[in-house]
Amino acid sequence: QVQLVESGGGLVQAGDSLRLSCAASGRTFSSYIMGWFRQAPGKEREFVATISRTGVSTYYADSVKGRFTITRDNAGNTLYLQMNNLKPEDTAVYYCAADPKYSSGYSINRHSYDYWGQGTQVTVSS
16 A cells, blocks of 8 residues: 655646655555546546656646656655646646556556545646
8 A cells, every 4th residue: 555645736827837746655656657637626537647667658648748747756755747837727636646557557547546645736827
């Protein structure tokens, strides 16, 4: 089992940048595929980005491709999401999640993630 705690959210203006962090504790962080998801008011939780266990492979939602970067520090047990050129439509609660599937790849299916953080609010004003 792994515990996840997100941080780094806040209120910013359109065009600004933020870096979200997700600190993991418990079982070996490097054994999990990791992902970021977000949920805006009145909408379903949606996929944002995912990264393989080694960090070699990544995949992004079309809406954030070219603006967001997911990385991980396995030695420091931390997942990151660098968000640049933020837009008002990026406003949401952002969650990190861990998928224990033994795979060299990544995962975009939120139902395959067993562990979730509590979320951090990102608000982008126009």
